[in-house]
Each structure stands twice: as C-alpha cells, then as structure tokens.
Amino acid sequence: MSYPVPPNETERLDALRRLHVLDTDPEPAFDRLTEIASQIFDMPYAAVSLVTDQQQWRKAACGWNHGGAPRERSLCTHAVAAGELLVIEDLNHDDHFADHPLADESEPLQFYAGAPLTMDDDFHVGTLCVSDDRPRSFEAEDRTLLLMLAGTVVDLLRAHRQEQKMKSLASALEQANDAVLITEAEPLDPPGPRITWVNSACTDMTGYAPDELLGNTPRILQGSDTDPDVLAKVRSALKAEEPTRAETVNYRKDGTPYVVEWRVDPVHDDGTLTHWVSVQRDVTAQRRREEQLEHAATHDALTELLNRDALDHEVQSALDASTGAAGALLFMDLDRFKQVNDSLGHSAGDELLRAVATTVQEAVREDDVAARVGGDEFAIWLSGPLDRPTVLRVADRIVDAFERPFTIQGCTVYVEISIGVVPDTTDYELAEDVLRDGDTAMYRAKDAPEQSVVVHTPAMRQAAEEELILDTALHRAVENEEFVPYFHPLIRLQDGTLRGFEVLARWRRSDGEVMGPSAFLDAAVEAHLMTEIGHQVIESACRTLRRLQDQRGDPVVASLSGNFARAEFFRPETKQFVADLLERYDLAPDHFMMEITERTVVAPDARSQETIQALSDLGIRMEVDDFGTGFSSFHSLLRFPLDGLKLSRRITAALDEEPGGRVLIQSVLEVAEALDLTVTAEGIETPNQLSTVRDLGCTYGQGFLFTRPVPADALPDLLADPPWATHWST
Structure with missing residues (x-):
C-alpha cells in the first residue's frame, strides 16, 4: 500500500533533522507525557512519533517499545500528511483505511487518534497518538485535550532543539545561556559566601543589576517560600565540597517568585577550594505546564x-x-x-x-x-x-x-x-x-x-459475584449451545387433536441439570443474550419439527414462544432469520407461528409497521401471547396483521376463582370473532376450566392438564400416546 506524502516533504524532513532528536535516548519529559496521555484517555498505548522519509520512529512510548514501523504501516504518516487531527474509531470498519495493512482482524490495533506536531513554518514532523486494541469513541473534549497535549510536545521539541544547539557550543558558552553566579568559598553558614561575578542571563532572570548583586550573598534572592530544608541539604553537600543540584523558589527584585533549578560546583586551584559556581535556570513555566498536565491527569475536565x-x-x-x-x-x-x-x-x-x-x-x-x-x-x-x-x-x-x-x-x-x-x-x-x-x-x-x-451489605457483594458467575455461565452456555427447546402441545378443543407446539427455552447445563427461564431470563436480558438464546432454541426446534414431519408424514405447526422483545421484534434482521429458517428446514410459512407480547403491538410507528408487514408477507402467522395482562389495546389489534390471541393463564385461572371470569372470556371471544382471530386458552389445569373454555368456543387450549412441556427426545412417545386424549374419550 502506498502512503500519502505532504507537498512540503523535503522542507519538512529538513525541519525534522534540525530538531536533532532522531535516534536519541529516551527523555523523562517525553516519557512522562505519553504516560499522562495514556492515563487521561484510558488507552493502553500512547506515543510521541516522528515520521522520517522511510519510517515512523517513537521518541517516547507507553505500551509500545521505542522502535518504529515502516511508513506504509504507519497511521501517523496519514495524520502528518493531512496536517490535522486524525481519529479512527474502528479501523476494521473505516472505509478510508480499508486497504491499510493494519485493517486486518489479526492485527491488535482497532482505535487510533493522532494529533500532528507542528513546528515553525507549518512543518508537521510527527504526532502525539493514542491507540487501543478495541474500537472506541473519541468525543470533542477528548480531541481538544489531545491537541493541547500535542502543543506541549511541540514545546518540549523546541526546548530539546534549543538544548542541542547549546550543546554544540563550547561548555562556557553553553552555561552562559543560563544564569551563572560565582561566589567566594566561605563562609558556608549564614549569611553565606559573597557573590563575586554574574552573567547577563543572571541579571535578566533576577531583575537585579550586577552591582546590586556583587558583594551580596545569594540570600538576596530568597524569600518566604524558599524551602529551608532544600537550603540545609545544599549547605551540607557544600561542606563536603561535593557538587549538588536543587530546586526551590527564589524572588526577583520586584518581589515576583519564580522556580529555579540550579547546580552548584566547587572550583579548586591546586587542590584548594576557591569558589563556588552556580548555574541556574528559571523553570517556572515548565513546572506550571507539568502542574497543568498533572491536573488534567487527575481531574475531570468538565466539572x-x-x-x-x-x-x-x-x-x-x-x-x-x-x-x-x-x-x-x-x-x-x-x-x-x-x-x-x-x-x-x-x-x-x-x-x-x-x-x-x-x-x-x-x-x-x-x-x-x-x-x-x-x-x-x-x-x-x-x-x-x-x-x-x-x-x-x-x-x-x-x-x-x-x-x-x-x-x-x-x-x-x-x-x-x-x-x-x-x-x-x-x-x-x-x-x-x-x-x-x-x-x-x-x-x-x-x-x-x-x-x-x-x-x-456483604450479601450484596455475594449477590454481585453470583450475578457475574451467572453472566459468565450464560455466555459460555450460548457458545456451547446449551439452550434447548421444550415443547408444550397446543390442542384443538373441538376434537382434542394436536395443533402444534409452543417452543419454550430451557438451559440444559453441562452437568445435566435443566433450568427454566426463571433461573436465567433476567440475567440473559441484562447481558443482551436473548436474541442469541432465542435463535438457538428456535432453530433447534425447527430441526426437531422437520424430523417429526418427515417421520409422521403430516405437518406439525411450530408456535414460537413469546420471548421476542419489542426492540428485537422490530429489527429488520428478524425477518431474515425467520425467512432463513423456513427455507433451511422446508417449513410451510403458515405452520410457523410467532408469539409476541401485548406491549409489542401497542402503538407501533410507521417504520415498525413496515417491519411487521414484511414479516406478515412471509406468510407466517402471528399471535398475541398472554393477552389481557395489562397492556391490552383493542385499537392496536386493528393495525396489526394478527391471526390469533392467547388468553393469559390468569384469565383461565379466574374461571375457578372469580364469577366474572366466564364473562371476560366471552367478551374476548366476541372481539376475536369480529376480527377473525383464533383464541387459545393458556394455563388449563382443571377439567372445569377445559369444559368452560371449550363450551365458550375457544379454538385451542394449552396447559398442564394435558401435559407439561417435554424435551425433543420425548416427542415421539408423546405423539404415540397423547395423554390429553382421555379428556375427549367420553
């Protein structure tokens, strides 16, 4: 793959070389900045990268080594060529980088954000970049902060360039760019040795004229915020005639405090200490930048x-x-x-x-x-x-x-x-x-x-741990296809013949234990696994029903359990899933029933209506499950291409408990008849309930009075000797 090259590539490379930074050793300031960038954006990788004519070279890196990569594999070279912030939130799905060598599932890098490092005259010499091995979003405030950090890198590069220039000069001239102050050797105890010489940088830094400093002691630069412990440490080193470094607060002539970093070295003449030479540097701005970076790393930018x-x-x-x-x-x-x-x-x-x-x-x-x-x-x-x-x-x-x-x-x-x-x-x-x-x-x-x-309470922690264990087990169960269908017969109440089965999900764990939905349904919803579980169970049921049809020679209707969440039901992918099942298992569409909840049919919008119609166009049948549980909307029944209603088991149970139960079912039957809908009575558990719903005219029935749900391997025996037949034998 080729890579983009800026129009001013030759001049850009010259600017990069003038930095004198390529192939230099790691420096704490650059390393610390990449660590801060990694922490701020919670990214495993961060780097200060410089782009040469052939490769990307890392001056500093967090999570990566300090090596580099060829330009054709470098994302930073694209940011340099564009001259602006480059954000790739998902490399494997970014059309602009479809041909890039890193846009490969085998590559760990998925997210990239790089801000160009722009030196004088608009030369983009490299980037400050952060990366992750998973797709990420990168908000506006993140982009602003990355650009700010890139500006700090540019400051460090300029400082490095300046330092390298100074190193090319003679040692005396190099030091002369910092404040230089020479004192007598004694006394070391307060008030200290007198100043005998200063350079112009020292007078510029302190605001004192040379004659105001000469003859005085360094105490003239100290004030209330000067750390006495630092001075005591320096004094102890000087008494041992050892060079020492320190950093503290000094004061200019106008009273302005500044942070000074200084080194003191002894000067000997024939082995005798004659003077002390102090080279000082004002690091106030640098420390302020570090404080700002530290603040950004430890504080929320918004609040x-x-x-x-x-x-x-x-x-x-x-x-x-x-x-x-x-x-x-x-x-x-x-x-x-x-x-x-x-x-x-x-x-x-x-x-x-x-x-x-x-x-x-x-x-x-x-x-x-x-x-x-x-x-x-x-x-x-x-x-x-x-x-x-x-x-x-x-x-x-x-x-x-x-x-x-x-x-x-x-x-x-x-x-x-x-x-x-x-x-x-x-x-x-x-x-x-x-x-x-x-x-x-x-x-x-x-x-x-x-x-x-x-x-x-400790019980909450235990519950949270159990939830995590269950979540992990559910994901593993989906991978291992441990969710299986159980079949609950649907019976024609007129003659007691089999109409089909409602398919129910059960979790057959690796140890053989079979668990009902109450043990995993809430956790599966929380883990967003209901679609995978539903598809797994329904497809397995279709395979079983295909075998039954082949063995029996007559069609068996499959009624799918009403576990289609509203959001899942209205997804276009649902239609494709159902269509694939019909084709794969050669199922007649009118023998395939989707059960949906009342909530699903309440006030669908225009887009949802299109999805509903697309499912209906497949020729499948649709029923409202648990009708009458609190979300009933007769008006919605008019707008939805339904084939039937399944009465809630609560309504069926009311036949034995409440005098109005019979009237309620009769009312639903009248509405269903007017809308040409079948009615299935769920939860039939007593002969009285069966007799009543049959006499009232319910089309189908289902319940423990007939049989409990059975696994696939029990279906042949169930069909050979249906236990519900006794209720129609007299």
Whole structure:
C-alpha cells in the first residue's frame, strides 16, 4: 500500500533533522507525557512519533517499545500528511483505511487518534497518538485535550532543539545561556559566601543589576517560600565540597517568585577550594505546564472534580495510612440524566453536571473528596473515622440538597439521585473494593425507587459475584449451545387433536441439570443474550419439527414462544432469520407461528409497521401471547396483521376463582370473532376450566392438564400416546 506524502516533504524532513532528536535516548519529559496521555484517555498505548522519509520512529512510548514501523504501516504518516487531527474509531470498519495493512482482524490495533506536531513554518514532523486494541469513541473534549497535549510536545521539541544547539557550543558558552553566579568559598553558614561575578542571563532572570548583586550573598534572592530544608541539604553537600543540584523558589527584585533549578560546583586551584559556581535556570513555566498536565491527569475536565483514578489514589492512601476505619464512601448516580441530554441537548447536560458538582461540594466538608467517576456518577470520600449515623446524615443532606430544582438554559430541571453507602472501611485493603461496593449499593438504590440511600451489605457483594458467575455461565452456555427447546402441545378443543407446539427455552447445563427461564431470563436480558438464546432454541426446534414431519408424514405447526422483545421484534434482521429458517428446514410459512407480547403491538410507528408487514408477507402467522395482562389495546389489534390471541393463564385461572371470569372470556371471544382471530386458552389445569373454555368456543387450549412441556427426545412417545386424549374419550 502506498502512503500519502505532504507537498512540503523535503522542507519538512529538513525541519525534522534540525530538531536533532532522531535516534536519541529516551527523555523523562517525553516519557512522562505519553504516560499522562495514556492515563487521561484510558488507552493502553500512547506515543510521541516522528515520521522520517522511510519510517515512523517513537521518541517516547507507553505500551509500545521505542522502535518504529515502516511508513506504509504507519497511521501517523496519514495524520502528518493531512496536517490535522486524525481519529479512527474502528479501523476494521473505516472505509478510508480499508486497504491499510493494519485493517486486518489479526492485527491488535482497532482505535487510533493522532494529533500532528507542528513546528515553525507549518512543518508537521510527527504526532502525539493514542491507540487501543478495541474500537472506541473519541468525543470533542477528548480531541481538544489531545491537541493541547500535542502543543506541549511541540514545546518540549523546541526546548530539546534549543538544548542541542547549546550543546554544540563550547561548555562556557553553553552555561552562559543560563544564569551563572560565582561566589567566594566561605563562609558556608549564614549569611553565606559573597557573590563575586554574574552573567547577563543572571541579571535578566533576577531583575537585579550586577552591582546590586556583587558583594551580596545569594540570600538576596530568597524569600518566604524558599524551602529551608532544600537550603540545609545544599549547605551540607557544600561542606563536603561535593557538587549538588536543587530546586526551590527564589524572588526577583520586584518581589515576583519564580522556580529555579540550579547546580552548584566547587572550583579548586591546586587542590584548594576557591569558589563556588552556580548555574541556574528559571523553570517556572515548565513546572506550571507539568502542574497543568498533572491536573488534567487527575481531574475531570468538565466539572474540575477529581477523576476516578485520582479518587482511587486518595482512598488507597487513606486505607494504607489507617489502622481502622479510614473513612466512608458515598457513590452517587443521577436518575434519568439521559432525559436531560435527549430533551435539552448535551450542552445542557454538561451544564447540569457542573451544577451537580457544585452542589455536591457545598454539601460536604472541606476535607472530604468529591469526584466524578463516570458519565453521571459521582463519589464522595468522607475522610476520617465516622460512625454510621453521621455518614447517613451526610448522605441525607446531599439528597436534601437535590430537592431544589436546577435552572439549566432557562429550564427548571429536577434531579433525583441514588446513593450507595460504604459506611465502614475497617475491613478493606483496596480502594477498588470500596468503590465496587459503593457502586453495587448505588444500583440497589436505583432498583428501589422508594429508597434514595442504600447501605452496602456483604450479601450484596455475594449477590454481585453470583450475578457475574451467572453472566459468565450464560455466555459460555450460548457458545456451547446449551439452550434447548421444550415443547408444550397446543390442542384443538373441538376434537382434542394436536395443533402444534409452543417452543419454550430451557438451559440444559453441562452437568445435566435443566433450568427454566426463571433461573436465567433476567440475567440473559441484562447481558443482551436473548436474541442469541432465542435463535438457538428456535432453530433447534425447527430441526426437531422437520424430523417429526418427515417421520409422521403430516405437518406439525411450530408456535414460537413469546420471548421476542419489542426492540428485537422490530429489527429488520428478524425477518431474515425467520425467512432463513423456513427455507433451511422446508417449513410451510403458515405452520410457523410467532408469539409476541401485548406491549409489542401497542402503538407501533410507521417504520415498525413496515417491519411487521414484511414479516406478515412471509406468510407466517402471528399471535398475541398472554393477552389481557395489562397492556391490552383493542385499537392496536386493528393495525396489526394478527391471526390469533392467547388468553393469559390468569384469565383461565379466574374461571375457578372469580364469577366474572366466564364473562371476560366471552367478551374476548366476541372481539376475536369480529376480527377473525383464533383464541387459545393458556394455563388449563382443571377439567372445569377445559369444559368452560371449550363450551365458550375457544379454538385451542394449552396447559398442564394435558401435559407439561417435554424435551425433543420425548416427542415421539408423546405423539404415540397423547395423554390429553382421555379428556375427549367420553
């Protein structure tokens, strides 16, 4: 694959060479910046890369080695050629890089973002880039921050270029670009040796004229923020006639403080100490940049609160330093925050998050630590040992603070919160465990609307661990095709003959245990596995029914269980799945029944109507399952191409329990007859229920009175000797 080349490539390469940085040793400043970039964006890889005429070479790297790569395999060369930020959120699915060598499933790199390093005269010599081995999103604030960090790299490159220029000069001239100050050898104790010579750089840095410095001692540059411990350390080294380095705060003539980095070396004449030479450099701007980078690495850019990593560090430090309860944690989440973003826009959401951060800080003590740990998640570390009632009072105070509405872009917004509390950290060793338990308790609070504050208990951790184990087991079960169909017969009530089967999902675990939906349904929904499980079970059922039809020589209707979630049912892929089944197993479309819930047929939009019609056009049949459970909409029945209704087992059970049950079924039958719909009575468990629904005119019936659901291998015996036949034998 060829690679793009900037129009000013020759001049660009000259500018790169003038930096004198290629093939140089690693430098802490560059290494630290890549580490900070990796931390800020939570990326495993970050690098300062320079693009030569043949390769990409890494000056500094985090997660990669310091080597390089040919330009044809380099993404950085594309950012350099474009001269602007390049973001590839999913390399394997980016049409612009379809032919790139890295756009291969076998390659680990999936995400890339690179900001060009632009030197004087608009020469793009390389990039600051971050990468991940999975697709990622990269928001506007991330892009802005990466460009800012790239600007800092450019500053470092300029500083490196300047330093290299100085190194090419003689040693004396090299030092003369820094402030140079020479003193007598004695005395070392206060007030110190007198200054005998300074260069112009020293007078420029300090603001003092030479005659104001000469004859004075270096104490003239010191002030209230000059660290006495640093001075004592320097004095101790000088008494041993050893060179030493130090950094502290000095003061200019006008009183302005500045950070100075200096080195002091002894000067001997025939073995006798005669002078001290101090070379000094003002590093105020550099330290300020480092502080800004450190702030960016530890603080949330939107709210200015600490970020999760910084909170983790604070909590861990407190745990390490304490022999008892180091503090307490409140883990807070905004309820329905997405509604603000969806209705007012993301800028309003950002404004609300900033307002929330202010409210949280105002509700806690000055020594407490507040952090934004996720999109709309916050955490507060209450420092010091606190008893449980005190911690809960703080949590209640925060809840009360959110009783007042916020004004966001002229709109009044009420915010409800859920707080998980870890009141006692005595038994904790790791901060991540404290945060995990606070998060767990917070989700318990979200699941209990009547409680805004929930205290973590050991049982919650056990439940969370069990949920994780179940989630892992479910994924493995899908991979191993452990979900199998069970078949529940559907009977024609007029003559007791078999109409077909409702297919039900069961989990046949590797140890042979068979589990019903109540054991895994909620977890499967949470893990977004219902589609895979449903497809696995339905396809297996179709294979079984195909064999039955071949063996019996007559058609058997397959009625699919109503586990199609609304979102899944309306996906265009569902039609293709059903069409493939019909073709693969040579099933007659009118022998294939899809059962859907009442909620699914309530007010479908125009696009959903198209999907519904596409399914209907296949010739399959559709029934509403559990009709009458609370979402019934007779109007929706008019808009939906339905073939039948399945009465909820609650309605069938009412025949034995409530006098109005018979009237209710009669009403549904009248509506169904008017709409030309069949009616199936579910949950028939007593002879009275069977007699009633049959007399009322229900078309089909299903229930434990006939048989319980059976596995595939039990179907031949079931069909050979149907247990329900006895109910029609007299």
